[in-house]
Amino acid sequence: MPTTPDPSPNPTIESPLLAGLTAAEASRVRSAARQQLKKPGGVFFMQGDPADAVYSIETGRVRLSQVTAEGQQILLRVIGPGTVFGAIALARVDTYPVTAEAAEVCTVLVWPSSVLMGLIEQMPKLALNAIQLMAGHVQEFQDRFREMATQRVERRLARTLLRLASQTGRKTDEGVLIDLALTRQDLAEMTGTTLYTVSRILSQWETQGLVRSGRELVVIRYPHGLVKIAEDLGESG
Amino acid sequence: MPTTPDPSPNPTIESPLLAGLTAAEASRVRSAARQQLKKPGGVFFMQGDPADAVYSIETGRVRLSQVTAEGQQILLRVIGPGTVFGAIALARVDTYPVTAEAAEVCTVLVWPSSVLMGLIEQMPKLALNAIQLMAGHVQEFQDRFREMATQRVERRLARTLLRLASQTGRKTDEGVLIDLALTRQDLAEMTGTTLYTVSRILSQWETQGLVRSGRELVVIRYPHGLVKIAEDLGESG
DNA sequence: CGCACCTTTGAGCTCGGTCAAGGGGCGTGG
DNA sequence: CCACGCCCCTTGACCGAGCTCAAAGGTGCG
Helix, strand or coil: CCCCCCCCCCCCCCCHHHCCCCHHHHHHHHHCCEEEEECCCCEEECCCCECCEEEEEEECCEEEEEECCCCCEEEEEEECCCCEECHHHHHCCCECCCEEEECCCEEEEEEEHHHHHHHHHHCHHHHHHHHHHHHHHHHHHHHHHHHHHHCCHHHHHHHHHHHHHHHHEEECCCCEEECCCCCHHHHHHHHCCCHHHHHHHHHHHHHCCCEEEECCEEEECCHHHHHHHHHCCCCCC | CCCCCCCCCCCCCCCHHHCCCCHHHHHHHHHCCEEEEECCCCEEECCCCECCEEEEEEECCEEEEEECCCCCEEEEEEECCCCEECHHHHHCCCECCCEEEECCCEEEEEEEHHHHHHHHHHCHHHHHHHHHHHHHHHHHHHHHHHHHHHCCHHHHHHHHHHHHHHHHEEECCCCEEECCCCCHHHHHHHHCCCHHHHHHHHHHHHHCCCEEEECCEEEECCHHHHHHHHHCCCCCC
């Protein structure tokens, strides 16, 4: 196992909130935030908490999840450096609709929403950036809604893995490693199915040589095969 | 959730884009739009068209739908007076992800997105209004995604009908009439099922006295019964 | 009055959810 | 260094919600 201890090659990724701002503006916005550190499992905010701050990840990964009235949990997204979350706080919404929790050691920037709204009033560019972020989320969930409404589990799982691979995948000589400790239960919650079905499908894909899977591990050995399943190029093998 | 804002018979509903603006500002924004009239079936924009304008409905109803790569259609929403659509054009997105089509005779306000972006730069309030609109959509689709991932068809259909009732319902002495010509196919596309299943469930509800249904018609006779189904199917009542 | 479209209903089947049982990796403590 | 125990994962068996296909009954419009 060639596990070279890798210093994360990621320098700090610029928050998309700051895109296109002048250096002076960007540093002014940045300095309006405070930095926050969380250990794995630490909670940024819980579903139902007053929505009063906006976050941007500098390092680490964050899990966004939701619990239904009946107690069923779903995992909406797992996000990494450069991603903004809690932006709903800009919309005079009273409470967060999701729970945000550190999946690893995380450092984030935090803006009290009133401060950020003040800055928005002075920097229209910032407003447009926020709008763009929101629009991206609208599209993502519209797409996933449609997916959920029209597609089979196998295809949804393929898409989930490909999305994770593109967001947090790491190339190895064996294939693309999904660099997150995700259990079958986690994948099931993201895909809208059960852990049993996820397990069965992964086993099947493993015998086909598409992936290698193990405890909290998935390696995509043949991405094109998954893409084929995700898009259904009208072929059965 | 019995959050049923009474369908106000207000003829001209103010666009939420203009909320909180001074009269002068509002009229300036309004006059930057041109008015457009569509006959039933008329198309405002097609999925894939360049996203270059934002719309706000003055009168009539608009259907927003999407077609999957495989040609399956889904109906995302049916919206009425005072609703903004196409706001994604503010996000430098290249194309509309949905098709917008008049369900009735419609009059709408249309802003070229570049014009609206210019106004946003001068009126921060307008920016916050836009953000708020987007945030509402994010929440709606997150919720519907979760719903689709975790709930049975019967419950989803109950929610769909209640949502339609609250948006476009009209009180009659028999119950709440869903004042839209929606076919079983339309309801199926909104709920993520097939027209057969919709028909069966409506028939069942009809024998229970919950609704009366007919050709492109649904009357909710006993909303509380639907709410019960929408919220907890587990209970006997 | 006939045709197009919407709706209903039945029969069969399958995807995937549920329950149950057992295997295996990994950390901890002896 | 080994053994224990906690999770996580796999697999089998069953079954039922809901999809598919087929056929026929309504309803409204030209």
